[in-house]
Structures are given as structure tokens and as C-alpha cells.
Amino acid sequence: MPVISLFITCYNDMLFPETGKAVVRVLERLGHAVEFRRQQTCCGQMHYNTGYQRDAFPMMLHFVKVFRDAETVCVPSASCVAMIRDHFPKMADRAGDASLRKAVDELVPRVFEFSELLTDRLGVTDVGAFFPHSVTLHTSCHAIRSLHIGDKPWRLLEHVRGIRLVELPRRDQCCGFGGTFAIKNADVSAAILSEKVESVLDTQAEVCAAVDNSCLMHIGGALSRQKAGVRCLHIAEILASTESGGVQ
Amino acid sequence: MSVRVGEAAHAPAFPKAAKRLLENAQLRRNVRRATDTIRAKRAKVVAEMADWQELRAAAHEIKEHTLRYLDFYLERFEANCTRAGGQVHWARDADEANRIAIGLIQARGQREVIKVKTMTSDETGLNRALEAAGITPHETDLADMIVQLGEDKPSHIVVPALHRNRSEIREIFLRKMKLAELSDRPEDLTGAARGYLREKFLRVKAGFSGANFAIAETGSICVVESEGNGRMCVTLPEILITMLGVEKVIPTFRDLEVFLQLLPRSATGERMNPYNSIWTGVSAGDGPREFHVILLDNNRTAVLADAESRETLDCIRCGACLNACPVYRQTGGHAYGSIYSGPIGAILSPQLQSMDHSKSLPYASSLCGACYEVCPVKINIPEILIHLRAKLVESGYPPLVERAAMKVASVAFSGADSLAAAQGLARLCQWPFEHDGQLRNLPGLLGGWTDFRDLAAIPKESFRDWWSKRTGGQDE
Known part of the structure; x- marks a missing residue:
């Protein structure tokens, strides 16, 4: 059994600690040892995607230093994994640092998004969860287009007892978050979001789930503003729920 | 030398133009209907092609080769x-x-x-x-x-x-x-x-x-x-x-x-x-x-000279990226202030004009990747958008308040102690804006968020705090 090192990600750490706790609960329930390396900070995605490459680089270096000898890294955020997989190798190349590139190449295959970790690395789809609610699943852009995660989150949810899964119309459409895009182009972002909210409400589900809390922060922010009465939950929190406890 | 791309030289910045267009309900309806129709037709005839990905790769190779020996x-x-x-x-x-x-x-x-x-x-x-x-x-x-x-x-x-x-x-x-x-x-x-x-x-x-x-x-x-x-x-x-x-x-x-x-x-x-x-x-x-x-x-x-973005010139002007783009879907093409609109316009116009105009365009994307997915010549548009943003940052284009915020964030992310301190500070600063567990009317740049959406207040205990308590500080 590998020791699983949790990269909680900066925004989950501060804004969504329940997701991190749920990841720990699921993995430990499956019999895995989980470690948390306290020195970890951020993958640098916000800086990198907004054009602040110089600031993102030290964060990438820090990440590599912290997790270099980790056996398996679990990340409950698809876009952070996309940052690591898609951009870290190029960042090392641009720095002209062959040994850094080598370290990145060795580390990247051991970094998994949470649902990938369960289905691909650990080979489970039934994690023994119980969640008696109707749930729709937003397929985050980075998860489907960068990680090519396909139906892995859906398969995990399918095995949850009591759940009623409802497919989200136009599910491959972005929610309009896009990091700093949501602020720099707030009007367009809100227009995209309104269509997403419409789709979520169409499903009549109680819960909108995703593998990325950043999308959920966006969708949930609109649902809350509209008092729509639909909750957003990272799939880890659904998978952590059992008959004896968890999110109800 | 007078390089221009249609009207772009005089066009308003993208967020401003987009805001005005978003008010045109008829236009948005027309754009949605039209792009939905073309997207559905495209998806059907692309699905028939067993070798679609090979064709894309071949097209990309032909274009890259040609540009190299242009x-x-x-x-x-x-x-x-x-x-x-x-x-x-x-x-x-x-x-x-x-x-x-x-x-x-x-x-x-x-x-x-x-x-x-x-x-x-x-x-x-x-x-x-x-x-x-x-x-x-x-x-x-x-x-x-x-x-x-x-x-x-x-x-x-x-x-x-x-x-x-x-x-x-x-x-x-x-x-x-x-x-x-x-x-x-x-x-x-x-x-x-x-x-x-x-x-x-x-x-x-x-x-x-x-x-x-x-x-x-x-x-x-x-x-x-x-x-x-x-x-x-x-x-x-x-x-x-x-x-x-x-x-x-x-x-x-x-x-x-x-x-x-x-x-x-x-x-x-x-x-x-x-x-x-x-x-x-x-x-x-x-x-x-x-x-x-x-x-x-x-x-x-000049575009050719930049190795990180030269594949912009691979474009065969099919428009598939426009039809796939969630941003274009809401605003239509006029917001881009150029004959070249949508994702390809957002990378092409600023490069043709050497960034003198249309500087707002590389930001007109949520980086969702739908454009890259449908591009028949495999132009990695999200990558090029990021590259152009980086050039803009290097040139000092973004407002001072943004650059300062990014600097503060990068200091916070430099190590665990500074991160914990920043988290504590953020928690302290949020109280004037907190109502019923939601943050509203945030100041400055963050107002762009709370104008349209709530933001759940920062919980009292971060994950790392919870973990420390749980392990008694043993697992470092």
C-alpha cells in the first residue's frame, strides 16, 4: 500500500477544508496511510495563467522540493493537476535547467487528481459511500480537456448507495470561472455562469458536484446569491459520506 | 508601417465592448442558436472520421514545416x-x-x-x-x-x-x-x-x-x-x-x-x-x-519570430474555435474589435498589431480549452493566450493594483509560515463584508466577483490547522 501524500492546494486549504478532510477520510477508510507535508503552498496556477511567470516559477520549485520523494501525490483539484502536468515541464525547459526537468518528469507521473487516484492508481470505484440525495455532476474543463478524466468521477458516484444521479445538460460547457477571468471579465463570466446555473437548476438536483472546488465556488456563488437552494459539494465529500456519518 | 486589423486600432477594450453587447438580447439569442447549430453539425461529421486525430496531427505538421521554410x-x-x-x-x-x-x-x-x-x-x-x-x-x-x-x-x-x-x-x-x-x-x-x-x-x-x-x-x-x-x-x-x-x-x-x-x-x-x-x-x-x-x-x-506563439499562423480560418468558445457564445464577434474574433482573434489580433492595440484580448478567455479541442490544425490557443499574457505582464501592462496583489500572493505562497500568516490576515479582514456566512461587496478587484456571486466566508480553521491538531504537530 502506498503512502499517499496530500497536496491540498492553496484555496482548498483556506476556503474548503472540508474537502481535504473528506479526502483523508475516504483514503483512510480504504486502508491507506495519508501524510500531509506542512511546507506545501501553491502550484502557481493563478500566477502562471495570468501571465506572472516569474512569480509562478519559485512556487513550482517549492512544490518539486516538497514532494520530490513522495510516493504518490493526491490533489483534490483538477486544474492544479493540469498546471503541474501541462506547465511544469515547460517551465523547467524555459529555465534551461535539465536537472529540474528530470525531477519534474519523475514526479509528474506520481501526481494524481483525486478521482484518478481512486480509479486508476488504487483501482476502486466503490468506496463504500452512502449519500441519499439527487446529485448532478459538473465536468470541470481542466478535468475533461487536460486530464482527459472522462467518466471517472461519474463512475465513482454511480457506486454510491442511495444516490440519484442526474446528468447535467451541456455538461462540457465551461462555468465561466477561469481564475482571474472571473474578475477581469466579470460581466462575460457572469453571463456564462447564468447559463450554467440554468442547466443545474434544470436537473432539479439537490447537489451540484465536481472534482474542482474552483468551479463550485463559482457556480455555488451564483446559486447562493439567487437563494436557489442547491448545494455544491466536491465529490470527495459525497464519497466520504456513509450511513454512520459525513455530509447529510 | 501601418499594421491594422480591421477596426481594432480604435476599438474599446474587450470587457467594455462585451458589457455593451451583453445587453443585446436579440444578438445573444441569434449567436447561441447559430453556434449551437454549427457545433452539432460539426460534431456529427467529425465523429464519422476514424482518423480525425491523425488528420489534425498531419495538418499541424504540414503547417509547421511550411512556416519553418516559408x-x-x-x-x-x-x-x-x-x-x-x-x-x-x-x-x-x-x-x-x-x-x-x-x-x-x-x-x-x-x-x-x-x-x-x-x-x-x-x-x-x-x-x-x-x-x-x-x-x-x-x-x-x-x-x-x-x-x-x-x-x-x-x-x-x-x-x-x-x-x-x-x-x-x-x-x-x-x-x-x-x-x-x-x-x-x-x-x-x-x-x-x-x-x-x-x-x-x-x-x-x-x-x-x-x-x-x-x-x-x-x-x-x-x-x-x-x-x-x-x-x-x-x-x-x-x-x-x-x-x-x-x-x-x-x-x-x-x-x-x-x-x-x-x-x-x-x-x-x-x-x-x-x-x-x-x-x-x-x-x-x-x-x-x-x-x-x-x-x-x-x-x-514578426509573429513567425516568436517560437512560443508562431503556430497562430497555422490557422485555416474555419471558425470552429468561435463556435466552441463560451466567451464568444455570450458576446458574439463584435466585442473583439477586429475581423478576427473568438479565441483565434484573441491571439491573432494582438500579435499582428505587435500588442500596440487589442491588449485586452488575451484576457478574454476562461482558458477552458474548448478551442484547442476542436482546432483542426491543433493550435494550442490556451497556451498562446497565457504566453501573450506573460508578455503583457513583462511590459507592465496590467494595472498596478493587480501587480501588487500578485506580488503579495507570491510572497504568501513562498513558504508555509507566510501562507499561514496570510490566511490569518485574510480571515481577520473579511468581517466587514460578511453577512450570513457569505462575503458581499468586496473592495477593489474582488468586487468583480461579488457583483455577481456570493463567496462563502473563510472558515475559522484551515485544513492545515485541522491536520496539525489531529496529529498533534507530529506529522510535519
């Missing part, structure tokens, strides 16, 4: 086109290209020209230049004609009048063609257009086209279209002028095999374009007696 292939094109009786002109920028075209038309004493859809001529602002020189251009592509008659601007690379519905088109035709009556049935609208255009096809002696491909090996030009107006424009006039960007050249005739499978499927969701015109120079007793090609640089060679 000087060689352009000279080869020139030699072969000239041998077949064509004349090749080289234009450094928009004004030079327009001057060449106007000079050719004036030298033949012509006062009118019929045009088949030529985005490159929109880039150079040719129509305005022609009118200033006393020459009347007639757009013959149905959608371009609607745009021209409506004194409007194109809003899509392939379907320029996509923002108009048929009742709006009926109104434009009635007014401009001076018709007594006209229904908004598609058959009647196209009938009116046909009558209006036919007279021009038969009378006007100068024709103008763009090119989808210029084939170096044979010196041929290839134009694909759906309406047959292009075939008329390139065969009926006595003099034909074709204007194209230098990146449109491909090495061999056989390369068309790849592109003519990708382009129609990506552009209009058709397996093949109804009209595929390929011609080489002039032929005695058939077609135009004179044929000129204007090869336009307009900063393309």
Missing part, C-alpha cells in the same frame, strides 16, 4: 504562379496591399469590383480604401453582402452575419434593394440576393478574392465556398486579384487532401464544400485574362 515555399509559389501567367505582388502592410489592388483596378479603368469573401481584405480595410479611390466594392458572399448592405461589421470568421436573424435580413434587403415587398422565408431572401447579385456578376469586369490555400508546387490558388458566388467572381471578370496572407501557402497539391477533409467539417459541418475552385495562372480563352496575387505580410513575419 521563404522557400513563397518563392516557389511565386515562380510557379508567374510561369502560369499570373503576377505576384509583395505587400509589406495593409496600406501597401490596398495601394497595389487599387492601382491595378484603376489602371484598367474599372470603377467597380465584385468580391468573394476575403478576410485578408477586411484586415487591410480594403473596402474603405476602394471607396475613397472612387471604386465601388460589391460583396457577393450572402452573409458579407448582408453585412455590407446593413453597414454593419462581420461578427464571425465563417458566417459573418451570424448575429442577424432573417427578419433583420429581410428589413435590410427591403431597404437597400428598394423592393416593394419581401417575405422572411429563406427561399425568398436568397432569391432576392440572387437577383441583386446576378446583374453584378455579369456586368462588373474586375474580381477580387482571397485564398484558402496557395500551392507552392503548382502556383495554384484554392478557394472553397458554399454559394457559388466565389466561382462567379474568379471566372467571369476580365481581371482577377487575389489577396492572401503569406501563411496561406502549402507545399504540394497533395497536401490539400488533408486540409480539404478538415476544413469543411470544422467550418460548416459539411463533408465537402459545395464549391472547390482551384486555378493556376491564366488560360487562353477561358476565365480572367489577367491574374494578380498580392502576398501580404502585415506583421506575420
Whole structure:
């Protein structure tokens, strides 16, 4: 059994600690040892995607230093994994640092998004969860287009007892978050979001789930503003729920 | 040097233009309907192709190879086109290209020209230049004609009048063609257009086209279209002028095999374009007696110099990225202030103009990746957007408040202690904005968020705090 090192990600750490706790609960329930390396900070995605490459680089270096000898890294955020997989190798190349590139190449295959970790690395789809609610699943852009995660989150949810899964119309459409895009182009972002909210409400589900809390922060922010009465939950929190406890 | 891309030099920044367009409910409805239709058609005909990904890879390779040896292939094109009786002109920028075209038309004493859809001529602002020189251009592509008659601007690379519905088109035709009556049935609208255009096809002696491909090996030009107006424009006039960007050249005739499978499927969701015109120079007793090609640089060679973004020039102008883009879907093309709209416009316009204008465009994307997924020549548009943003940051373009915020964040992320301190500070600062567990009316940049959405208040305990307590600080 590998020791699983949790990269909680900066925004989950501060804004969504329940997701991190749920990841720990699921993995430990499956019999895995989980470690948390306290020195970890951020993958640098916000800086990198907004054009602040110089600031993102030290964060990438820090990440590599912290997790270099980790056996398996679990990340409950698809876009952070996309940052690591898609951009870290190029960042090392641009720095002209062959040994850094080598370290990145060795580390990247051991970094998994949470649902990938369960289905691909650990080979489970039934994690023994119980969640008696109707749930729709937003397929985050980075998860489907960068990680090519396909139906892995859906398969995990399918095995949850009591759940009623409802497919989200136009599910491959972005929610309009896009990091700093949501602020720099707030009007367009809100227009995209309104269509997403419409789709979520169409499903009549109680819960909108995703593998990325950043999308959920966006969708949930609109649902809350509209008092729509639909909750957003990272799939880890659904998978952590059992008959004896968890999110109800 | 005057490089311009349509109106972009004077256009308002994207967020401002977009905000105004978002208020136009009819336009948004038209754009959604049209893009949904094309997307569905595209998805169907792409799914039929077992080797779609291989075709994309092949197209990308052909384009990358050609760009690498562009000087060689352009000279080869020139030699072969000239041998077949064509004349090749080289234009450094928009004004030079327009001057060449106007000079050719004036030298033949012509006062009118019929045009088949030529985005490159929109880039150079040719129509305005022609009118200033006393020459009347007639757009013959149905959608371009609607745009021209409506004194409007194109809003899509392939379907320029996509923002108009048929009742709006009926109104434009009635007014401009001076018709007594006209229904908004598609058959009647196209009938009116046909009558209006036919007279021009038969009378006007100068024709103008763009090119989808210029084939170096044979010196041929290839134009694909759906309406047959292009075939008329390139065969009926006595003099034909074709204007194209230098990146449109491909090495061999056989390369068309790849592109003519990708382009129609990506552009209009058709397996093949109804009209595929390929011609080489002039032929005695058939077609135009004179044929000129204007090869336009307009900063393309500068784009070529940047290894991180040169694949922008791979674009075959299919418009698939526009139809897939969630941003374009809401705003339509006018927000981009350029003939090149959507994701490809967001990377092409700022590069053609060396970032002097359209600096807001690289930010007009949520980086969702839908554009890259559908691009038939595999242009990694999200990567290039990020690269252009990085160039803008290096040039000091973003507002000071943003640069300062990013600096503060990068200090916070430099280590665990500074991160914990920043988290504590954020928690302290949120209380004036917290109502019922939600943050509202956040100040400064963050106001862009809370104008439209709530933000759950920062929980008292972070994950790392919880973990420390749980392990008693053992697991470090």
C-alpha cells in the first residue's frame, strides 16, 4: 500500500477544508496511510495563467522540493493537476535547467487528481459511500480537456448507495470561472455562469458536484446569491459520506 | 508601417465592448442558436472520421514545416504562379496591399469590383480604401453582402452575419434593394440576393478574392465556398486579384487532401464544400485574362519570430474555435474589435498589431480549452493566450493594483509560515463584508466577483490547522 501524500492546494486549504478532510477520510477508510507535508503552498496556477511567470516559477520549485520523494501525490483539484502536468515541464525547459526537468518528469507521473487516484492508481470505484440525495455532476474543463478524466468521477458516484444521479445538460460547457477571468471579465463570466446555473437548476438536483472546488465556488456563488437552494459539494465529500456519518 | 486589423486600432477594450453587447438580447439569442447549430453539425461529421486525430496531427505538421521554410515555399509559389501567367505582388502592410489592388483596378479603368469573401481584405480595410479611390466594392458572399448592405461589421470568421436573424435580413434587403415587398422565408431572401447579385456578376469586369490555400508546387490558388458566388467572381471578370496572407501557402497539391477533409467539417459541418475552385495562372480563352496575387505580410513575419506563439499562423480560418468558445457564445464577434474574433482573434489580433492595440484580448478567455479541442490544425490557443499574457505582464501592462496583489500572493505562497500568516490576515479582514456566512461587496478587484456571486466566508480553521491538531504537530 502506498503512502499517499496530500497536496491540498492553496484555496482548498483556506476556503474548503472540508474537502481535504473528506479526502483523508475516504483514503483512510480504504486502508491507506495519508501524510500531509506542512511546507506545501501553491502550484502557481493563478500566477502562471495570468501571465506572472516569474512569480509562478519559485512556487513550482517549492512544490518539486516538497514532494520530490513522495510516493504518490493526491490533489483534490483538477486544474492544479493540469498546471503541474501541462506547465511544469515547460517551465523547467524555459529555465534551461535539465536537472529540474528530470525531477519534474519523475514526479509528474506520481501526481494524481483525486478521482484518478481512486480509479486508476488504487483501482476502486466503490468506496463504500452512502449519500441519499439527487446529485448532478459538473465536468470541470481542466478535468475533461487536460486530464482527459472522462467518466471517472461519474463512475465513482454511480457506486454510491442511495444516490440519484442526474446528468447535467451541456455538461462540457465551461462555468465561466477561469481564475482571474472571473474578475477581469466579470460581466462575460457572469453571463456564462447564468447559463450554467440554468442547466443545474434544470436537473432539479439537490447537489451540484465536481472534482474542482474552483468551479463550485463559482457556480455555488451564483446559486447562493439567487437563494436557489442547491448545494455544491466536491465529490470527495459525497464519497466520504456513509450511513454512520459525513455530509447529510 | 501601418499594421491594422480591421477596426481594432480604435476599438474599446474587450470587457467594455462585451458589457455593451451583453445587453443585446436579440444578438445573444441569434449567436447561441447559430453556434449551437454549427457545433452539432460539426460534431456529427467529425465523429464519422476514424482518423480525425491523425488528420489534425498531419495538418499541424504540414503547417509547421511550411512556416519553418516559408521563404522557400513563397518563392516557389511565386515562380510557379508567374510561369502560369499570373503576377505576384509583395505587400509589406495593409496600406501597401490596398495601394497595389487599387492601382491595378484603376489602371484598367474599372470603377467597380465584385468580391468573394476575403478576410485578408477586411484586415487591410480594403473596402474603405476602394471607396475613397472612387471604386465601388460589391460583396457577393450572402452573409458579407448582408453585412455590407446593413453597414454593419462581420461578427464571425465563417458566417459573418451570424448575429442577424432573417427578419433583420429581410428589413435590410427591403431597404437597400428598394423592393416593394419581401417575405422572411429563406427561399425568398436568397432569391432576392440572387437577383441583386446576378446583374453584378455579369456586368462588373474586375474580381477580387482571397485564398484558402496557395500551392507552392503548382502556383495554384484554392478557394472553397458554399454559394457559388466565389466561382462567379474568379471566372467571369476580365481581371482577377487575389489577396492572401503569406501563411496561406502549402507545399504540394497533395497536401490539400488533408486540409480539404478538415476544413469543411470544422467550418460548416459539411463533408465537402459545395464549391472547390482551384486555378493556376491564366488560360487562353477561358476565365480572367489577367491574374494578380498580392502576398501580404502585415506583421506575420514578426509573429513567425516568436517560437512560443508562431503556430497562430497555422490557422485555416474555419471558425470552429468561435463556435466552441463560451466567451464568444455570450458576446458574439463584435466585442473583439477586429475581423478576427473568438479565441483565434484573441491571439491573432494582438500579435499582428505587435500588442500596440487589442491588449485586452488575451484576457478574454476562461482558458477552458474548448478551442484547442476542436482546432483542426491543433493550435494550442490556451497556451498562446497565457504566453501573450506573460508578455503583457513583462511590459507592465496590467494595472498596478493587480501587480501588487500578485506580488503579495507570491510572497504568501513562498513558504508555509507566510501562507499561514496570510490566511490569518485574510480571515481577520473579511468581517466587514460578511453577512450570513457569505462575503458581499468586496473592495477593489474582488468586487468583480461579488457583483455577481456570493463567496462563502473563510472558515475559522484551515485544513492545515485541522491536520496539525489531529496529529498533534507530529506529522510535519
